[in-house]
Amino acid sequence: MQGDDSCSELSRRNQALLHLGEALKQRGYHFTTVTPATHVRINQRPENVMAVDLDGVFGWSRPFTREVIGEDLFKLMEAADVLIAGIDGFRSTVRWSSLGGELYVHSSFPTDAADAVFFGPDTYRFVQAIDCFLDRSERDVVKAVDVGCGTGAAAIRIAGRFPHADVQAVDINLRALEFTRINARLAETPGVRAIVSDLLREAEGHFDLIVANPPYMLDPAQRTYRHGGGEMGSGLSLAILDGGVARLAPGGALLLYTGVAIANGRDSFFERVAECLGATDLQWHYRELDPDVFGEELDEYAYLNTDRIAAVLLTVVRGPGN
Structure with missing residues (x-):
């Protein structure tokens, strides 16, 4: 079953959320999202107990009073149903982050819910990797897909560069698809279609x-946005590689940004990639973009024998005649 695309009508709640994003844009709001570990450290500083500006409310997910954001934004938050009232003030259930001149709505911190929609340093690296590839490529993109789109940041970036392309943003998380539709509207990229797909x-x-x-x-907890499954979290990445290669048009490219657990100097994900692609006539390239991400996870039981977690990029290109 195919979900509604970005041209469909937004619900009244999501229309209010879109208007909230538009209002934040008009006010010059800008926020760069950091890792969860950095977020905790910054918010633990005594002066950051309460939000005193829009960054504190919509970026750092701090409690705030009504006066901090003003009546117009408060009413939009009420209409969008993104307000939680507590003994320490109100909190927003969404955050807004900046990337390439656009704003993206995603889940507030901490992202504990099963259907949380994540945005962070991986998103910046991922979109940068797409930009670098497209800057070097001479091929026009007519049809593209962002698999497990989350906020739709990658799909929106591609649609912004190729306004006439059909860009499908697919995810099993309905909340992610709602946010993708809002973000695509905010970025004025009608070529993005948000589709329910495993x-x-x-x-x-x-x-x-x-x-x-x-x-x-x-x-x-096997949260959808976080759990990769398989051997050391590589299950989804390998499934995307396997399914994606079969869906490449002649001359098409697959860009897979993921994280790998390095144990005793061994990258088992690379070994599986080489085994999968080594006997094919596909061109491929694999490299580390960051040798050490989410270091705090190494304290967890699942990573007791892991040296580090690295961010990697796999690029696979099908020949023009294949």
């Missing part, structure tokens, strides 16, 4: 460009 199962056709930044952690 990986590529409901995506349509073959693609000039497939991009994915799947969950890659071993999460005891």
Whole structure:
């Protein structure tokens, strides 16, 4: 079953959330999202107990009083149903982050809910990797898909560069698809279509460009945005590689940004990739983008034998005649 695309009508609640994003844009709001560990450290400083500005409310997810944001924004938050009242003040259930001149709505901190929609340093690295690839590529993108789209940041970036392209943003998380539709409206990228799909199962056709930044952690709670499954969190990444290669159009490319657990100097994900692609005529390239991400996770039981978690980028290109 295919979900509604970004041209469909937003619910009244999501219309209010879109208007909230528009209002924040008009006020010059800008926020760069950091890792969860850094977020905790910053918020633990005594002067950061309460929000005193928009960054504190919509970026740092701090409690706030009504006066901090003013009546107009408060009413939009009420209409969007993103307010929680507590003994220490109000809190927003969403955050807004900046990337490339656009704002993206996603889940507030901490992202504990099963359907939380994550945005963070991985998102910045992922979109930067897409930009670098497209800057070097001479191929026009007519049809693209962002697998496990989350906020839709990658799909929106591609649609912004190729306004006439059909860009499908697929996810099994309905909240993520709601946020993607709002973010695409805010970025004025009508080419983005948000579709309910388990990986590529409901995506349509073959693609000039497939991009994915799947969950890659071993999460005891198995939250959708975070748990990669399989061997050391590589399950979803390998499934996307397997399914994505089959859906590449001639000359098409797959960009897979993921994280890998390095144990005793061994990258088992790279070994699986080499085994999968080594006997094919596909061109591929694999490299580390960051040798050490989410170091705090190494204290968890699942990572007791892990040296580090690295962010990697796999690029696979099908030849023009294949």
